[in-house]
Amino acid sequence: MEASNDLIALAGNPNAGKTTLFNALTGSIEKVGNYPGVTVSVKQGGMRSAHGKALDLIDLPGCYSLEGGSPDQQIARDVLRGDNAKIPKPDLVVCVLDASNLERHLQIALEIIELEIPVVVALNMVDLAEKAGLRLDPVKLSEELGVPVVPIQADKGKGLVELKQSLGHPFPATPEIHWETGDAESRRAFGLQVADLAARRPEAHTSTVSDKLDRILLHPVLGWVCFIGIMFTLFWSIFSFAGIPMGWIESLQDWTTGIIEGAMAEGDLRDLITQGIIGGVGSVVIFLPQILLLFFFIGLMESSGYMSRAAFLMDGFMSRVGLSGKAFLPLLSSYACAIPGVMATRTIDSPKERLVTIFVAPWMSCSARLPVYLLLVPMLLGGSEGGAKQALIFLSIYVLGTLTAFVVARILRGKLGPDEVPTHFLLELPPYRFPQWKYIFRHVLDRGWAFLKNAGTVILGIMILLWAATTYPKLDSDDPAEVLSHTIVGRISHVIEPIVKPMGFDGRTGTAILTSFAAREVFVGSMAQLFHVDEADEDSETRNSIRDQLAKETWPDGRKMFSPAAVISLLIFYIYALQCLPTTAVVARETGSWKWGIGQFIFMTVFAGVASLIVYQLAKLFGLA
Amino acid sequence: MESPDWQAWTALGIVAITVILFAVRAKRSNSSGCSNCGKDDGCS
Amino acid sequence: MPPSLVQDLESDSLLSLTQAQVGCDFQIRRLEGPGCDQLRNLGFCESIQVRKLANGRNLICSVCGTRVALSSDLADQVKVEPTDS
Incomplete structure (x- = not known):
């Protein structure tokens, strides 16, 4: 950040529309949502004042x-007080207040005025407030507070020019304070008095559309029906609908090869x-559609305001497991x-609950595990993809991970x-809004x-290294198995085979697991490389050819290597690791x-290893090997 | 088909560059304390 | 809750928000307990009007035009009085 520019901070209550205003002023595309606490870290950007002067803008949680x-709120506080080591104290604060709820939102504005920083009040969502029957009086509000007040509609871009004009030099002077500084009681009373003057509420309580919707969506029975329906649609579309674009990516891959x-x-x-490169990175990129769909649904839930309701229901x-709805x-x-997910835990107030949520969050089967599941699950079903059985196994995988996390x-x-x-x-249960599609x-x-950037950098790198490790040092021989065992990977797998054998894997699978410790989706590409799968030349899927190859693999004594027991054991490992x-x-x-980070890593890896060992040994007893 | 020499050398070169890039990355991420994870809202 | 009981409670002590009847408007009279600051932040202040919308483990009420879900532990700390309307 250039020191010469003035620094302007956007502050206010959660869900007051700060990030929407930030995006409108800077042209950024930071994430916005209709859920308190979407912004959990400070965002920075640049803008110009009405006179063309460059200004630095920060968006506070x-x-x-x-x-x-909670921690995200502490960040905002430190910046405003000038206690943040990385960000200087702002020269001006724009307090973004929700016009429908001045009684509450004014409090933070008054606290900031007490800090003796120049303040401009942006009265946001005036359209919604007026629709709700409030009679707003920005002039009166400005008189009472002694600071400029600009009514705006950040989402529609209205009032931004006026707001920019008010940011021009000289910055407004710090006003006279009409309450006892540092006394919360007196400040609160003043705020209520001002709110009463500047925003007259209608006498009668009107039932809004949100009220009517909530009557269904928060209903003890109907609410759950809707919730389950929404969750079902979400996961169903991820697993069935995403298949179409996945097919396109696959054919593109085969075509380039x-x-x-x-x-x-x-x-x-x-x-x-x-x-x-193509085999390895391609096996990862193929999951892009599913990841996009999942983020789309979560974005939709946040933007419409349903996320708070889901948190309430949950x-x-x-x-019962010691968490609260905010962990949802x-x-x-x-x-x-x-x-x-881990970043979003910043909105949880209780430090211990937050820690527990962070600890178990990686057990929710993330999208990077999908490639592995999609490769392995059909092997339990005789190689065919799709169908109700596959869906059922997928469901059990998700349920197993989630239940373990809760326990x-x-x-x-x-x-x-x-x-x-x-x-x-x-x-807070914000009113329902139409999703902001653009965002x-x-x-x-x-x-x-x-x-894609991750796939193009880290995963690409790992794939290249893995290829090298399966190629060098070279041996002049016609037997591919002999060549492989001479290479670096061959030697590594020789060493780790005794460790992974009780879990039902051979050295090569063990090596593939090792390579996937950097990013688990690497596993599919690694398996393809390590078992020397020829790229399919038709439209038929590469995954099928990996599976065919794996199905043919045997132990030296002729037993099938990827028996149901071994596949289940692998799946268990990937659910938990x-x-x-x-x-x-x-x-x-x-x-x-780092104690928590490394502790979590060790705990989950050991847990995965032990679970996989137990499952394999049990399955063997039942004759599945 | 005979394997052209240039292919072997280019492949080795690419591998070497990858190793160097990983080394540089590890060094940089250690010093800045940032995972450089590729997620846009990761680092505050 | 029968009207006579409401009158009784009103005369000697106030209702807590948990005891309050769904669908009615109340005025907040007092906040007492460890959750006060948390409540005040969300707009639960003395003399503010509140409407209770739903009962349950977590209650829903409308305060200053915003709907808020709060646990019954917290609602116990909000003492209200029915408004005349």
Whole structure:
């Protein structure tokens, strides 16, 4: 950030529309939603004032008050007080207030005025307030507070020019304070008095559309029916609907392989490109449609306002395992990816509940595990994809991961003991709104791009290294098995075979598991490379050819290597293992100690290993080997 | 078909570059304390 | 709750929001307990009007035009008085 520009901060209560305003002012595409606490970290951007002067703008996480609160709110507080090491104290604060709810939103504005920073009030969502029957008087509000007040509609871009004009130099002077500084009681009374003058509420309580919708969606019986229906649609579309674009990606992959094989002479480079790069990275990229769909649904739920209702419904259930409804959003997001899930725990007030949620979040089967499941599950069903049986096994996989997470959460929560300061479930249920399609789609595209970037960098790198490890050192021999055992991977698998054998795997599968500790979706590509699967030349799927190859593999004594017992054991391992370095890094950062990150990694890996061992041995007893 | 030499060398070169890039990345992420995970809302 | 009981309670002590009847408007008279600050942040303040919308493990009420879900532990700490309307 350039030191010469003035720094302007957007502050206010959660869900007041700060990020929407931030996006409108800077042209950014930060994630917005109709759920308190979507912004959990400080976002920065640049804008110009009405006179063309460059200004730096930061978007702070919402907070109700400058005292107490969850970690995301502490960030906002530190920045406003100038206690943040990385961000200087802002030169001006734009307090974004929801016009429909001035009684509450004014409090934070008054607290910021007390800090003696110049303040401009942006009165947001004036259209909704007026629709609800409120009579707003911005002029009166400005007189009472002694600061400029600009009515705006951030989502429709109205009032932005006026707001920019008010940001011009000189910044408004800090006003005279009409209440006792530092006395919450006196400040509160003043706020209520001002709100009463500037926003007259209608006498009668009117029943809004949101009220009517809530009567169904929060109904003790109907609410659950709707909730289950929505969840079912979500997962159903991920598993069936996404198949269509996945087929396209697959044919594209086969087509490119075909072209390269036709154009290049046989050699190391061609092997690297077709087996390493296209085969490896392609097996990961194929899951893009499912990941996009999952993020789309979560975006839709957040943007419409349903997410708070889901949290409300789930609270009763979650409380049985020692969590609250606020843990629902982080856990649901973790089905897409544990990283945004872990980040979203910042909205949880209780520190211990937050820790438990972070700890179990990676057990929600994330989208990176899908490639592995999709490869393995049909092997239990004689090789065919699709069908009700497959859906049933998928469902059990998700349920198993989730249930284990809840059981562990329960035990861990009991071990950690109660919070020093008891926190209670308290959640705002915002009015329903039409989803902001533009932002949802841009957010989904962002996510897809992040995924592709990861596939194009880290996964590509791992695939190239793996290819090298299965190729060098070279041996002049016609027997592919002998060549492989001479290479680096051959030697590694020789060493780890005794360790993984009780779990039902041979050294090569063990090596594939090792490679997938950086990112679990690598497993499919690794298996393809390690078992030397020829790329399919027709439209027939590569996954099928991996499976055919695996089905043919035998132990030296002639037993089938991928017996049902071994496949189930592999599945169990992938359900439980934490094979994602970025998650460990984010957990370490969010919990503030590597102890948790590494502890979680070790615990989950050992748990996965032991579970897989037990399952394999049991399955063997039942004759499934 | 005889394997052209240039293919073997290019492949080795790509592998070497990858190793170097990974090494640089590991060094950088250690010093900055950021996982550089590719997720846009990751780092505050 | 029978009207006579409401009158009784009103005369000697106030109702807590948990005891209050669904669908009625109340005025907040007092907040007492450890959850006060949390409640005040969301707009539960003395003299504010509140309408109770649903009962349950977590109650739903409407305060300053916003719907809020809160646990019954918290609702116990909100003492209200029925408004005349």
